[in-house]
Amino acid sequence: MTAQDLAGSLWGRLIVSCQAPPGDPMRETSALVRLARSAAAGGGAAIRANEPEVVAAIAGAVGLPVIGLWKDGDTGVYITPSVRHALAIVEAGAAVVAADATDRPRPDGSSFADLVAAVHGAGALVMADVSTLAEGITAAGLGADFVSTxxxxxxxxxxxxxxxxxxxxAALAAAVDVPVVAEGRVNTPEEAAEALSLGAHSVVVGTAITAPTALTARFVAALSLR
Incomplete structure (x- = not known):
């Protein structure tokens, strides 16, 4: 699928992140596959998933594009931190590889440009996960097919x-020519719709849909404040 084709299929639509943190009861491949199937049944346009095994299982079970990543560690650059991680995600069946595109050093000394070239060479697309406007502009200039907040x-x-x-x-949508994906702490349908109105091409929602442990904890915390 070309970047243009995939962008067209995602325009104005919801991407559901089906992930779970280490130690969470949902961090089982079969459970994450069921979440992805539920997201597809509800009208999701694509699935964002972590680790090769989970990416492969979801890609095989759900007829939607998979945006794959590989979290290795929990500090610094750990979202698909190297070309090796990225190519493993492509091999697992991801249509798009999501990777940290911040200006921090990568653990293996490679560059984001190296990762983009390798993923494109393997026939997949790249989503740049960024934290600032400058990083998004740089990532788009280096060939990222999507830029995500x-x-x-x-x-x-x-x-x-x-x-x-x-x-x-809004700033990224005005500054780059590639699709901008709103992701991070999107808690309500209203926030998702507002992101689109501000120029987002599509919206990723994770915790608010697929994280029962975190959602339960929010309710418990609120009740404890009575």
Whole structure:
């Protein structure tokens, strides 16, 4: 599928992130596949998934494009941090590889440009996960097919927010020619719709749809404040 074809299929639509953190009861491949199938049944346009085994299972079970990544570690650049990780995700069946495109050093000394070239050479597309406007502009210039606001608020030096960084969504949409994906702390349908109105091409929602442990904890915390 070309970048143009995939972008057309995702325009104005929802991408559902089917992931679970280490130790969570949902972090089983079969459970994540069921989440992905549920997301597809509800009208999701694509699935975002972590790790080769899960990407392969979802790609084989759900007739939607998979945006794959590989989280290795939990500090610094850990979302698809190397060309090796990226190519493993392509081999698993992802149509798009999502990778950290911040200006931080990658653990193997490679560059984001190296990853883009390798993924394109393997026949897949690249989604750049960024935290700032400058990073998004740079990633688009290096050949990223999509730019996502995934890392805003999670990288030191970026503002912590309770909701999505809609300001970054709007700024990127005005500055780059590739589709901008709103991702990160999108908690309600209204926030998702607002992201589209500000120029997002599509919206990724994860926790608010696919994380029962985190959602339960929110309710428990609210009740404890009575």
């Amino acid at each position: 995934t890392l805003s608020g999670y990288v030191p030096g970026t503002p912590a927010q309770h909701g999505p960084d809609l300001g970054l969504v």
